[in-house]
Amino acid sequence: RALPQVAEVLLSGPTKTSVRTHEGLQVDLRVLEPARWGTALQYFTGSQAHNIHLRALALERGLSLSEYALKREDGTEVLCATEEEVYAALGLPLIPPELREDRGEIEAALEGRLPDLIELEDLRGDLHFHTTWSDGHQSLLEMAQAAQARGLEYALVADHSYSLGVARGLTTERLREQRAEIEEVNRRMGSTFRLLAGVEVEVRADGTLDFPDEVLAELDLVVAAVHSGLRQGREQVTARMLAAIRNPHVDIIAHPTGRLIGEREGADLDMEAIFRAAAETGAVLEIIAHPRRLDLCDVHVRRAIELGVKLAIGSDAHDVNGFGVLPFGVATARRGWATTEDVINTWNVRRLLKWVAR
Ligand SMILES: [Zn+2]
Ligand SMILES: [Zn+2]
Incomplete structure (x- = not known):
């Protein structure tokens, strides 16, 4: 609220805060352990379609994927500090964020034919x-x-x-x-x-x-x-x-x-x-x-x-x-x-x- 950009605080707690700026943008702030950064970043980057497909792939491997961690069937967690670790745990190379649309990128990653994108x-x-x-x-x-x-x-x-x-x-x-x-x-x-x-x-x-x-x-x-x-x-x-x-x-x-x-x-x-x-x-x-x-x-x-x-x-x-x-x-x-x-x-x-x- 002390920030000059903030018009309204929508929600405020120890790990989640949401504000609306004067321009009307909603900004969500999340606080999490560094060890869980990879799953959180992957989750919020999306897209939704990509994440749904990725969660299905995780289930095939006996894992449930959330923004907090990958969870094994026995309830133990696999923590991922980076996105690379999330994809590696599912047997995939890192998929660049621009490709995450569920338009064939997961299949391409599984087959080792992701494009070497222009920079x-x-x-x-x-x-x-x-x-x-x-x-x-x-x-x-x-x-x-x-x-x-x-x-x-x-x-x-x-x-x-x-x-x-x-x-x-x-x-x-x-x-x-x-x-x-x-x-x-x-x-x-x-x-x-x-x-x-x-x-x-x-x-x-x-x-x-x-x-x-x-x-x-x-x-x-x-x-x-x-x-x-x-x-x-x-x-x-x-x-x-x-x-x-x-x-x-x-x-x-x-x-x-x-x-x-x-x-x-x-x-x-x-x-x-x-x-x-x-x-x-x-x-x-x-x-x-x-x-x-x-x-x-x-x-x-x-x-x-x-x-x-x-x-x-x-x-x-x-x-x-x-x-x-x-x-x-x-x-x-x-x-x-x-x-x-x-x-x-x-x-x-x-x-x-x-x-x-x-
Ligand atoms: Zn011109
Ligand atoms: Zn022109």
Whole structure:
């Protein structure tokens, strides 16, 4: 109650206290012996579905699992100070928290085929950001320096193309002028960082792109995006997306569904058709990292990987702080079982460019 954040104490006792903050969040405080920390952390991490499955597995092994301990049939307890010990007592390796959804992770753990999940440190580059050449707030040089300060080795310039009028999109002429400045920045940055020349090209209402093939062919990588007509019928909006995926100059499809969490549903796309086309052509699907977007979402990431689709994590940074959202993209990739082999911006720039040029 003495804490300034606390609005109300809901419950208070020697081992359990619950409060509500001024923002309306409920916070539960539990006090327990260090020797029981593993079972408690595992229990409260969830998910419920994962824990139900885990308890059933424990019963098969003659153990009952609770937040306090594993209990043998004779009533004696197995205390677990860490989560590793909980899983080990059930004959399992530690299952990363992001996978605990009862979507096959327990079976995979039993069979020794849990994925080696991507980590934030694995990201070598960002594949989507904006500058003052369209609707970004900082210059190419400032953005390059900010990306390098985040530990990145490369970043793909993806300013908007002209038919997205609100964002002062690039014409062919200005795209070529920007290319000269990108080369100038790369000279200044030296050999430890590289800006890649790209664009976030509009997929128009009829499925064609803002630039002809010969202009797109001049770029290192091309990101294509649908920003308008997201409410078109399923067949029409899916056909637009498929046309972009099948364009041989398109490398990455940005924020595929266009959802805004809590505000706007994604387009009514036939995702299965999109994943199959992307797997066939090698088009990469983006996980946009902004916490309001996370698009592809975790469930889509998982399915895309199952079908052999490659992924790119993009910040869509519009200012130097915008690269800070990348951890949310990595978290979404992890929830979708992604490894470094699945996410092309964990690769070094040489491998990346070789792969897109194939
Ligand atoms: Zn976009
Ligand atoms: Zn963008």
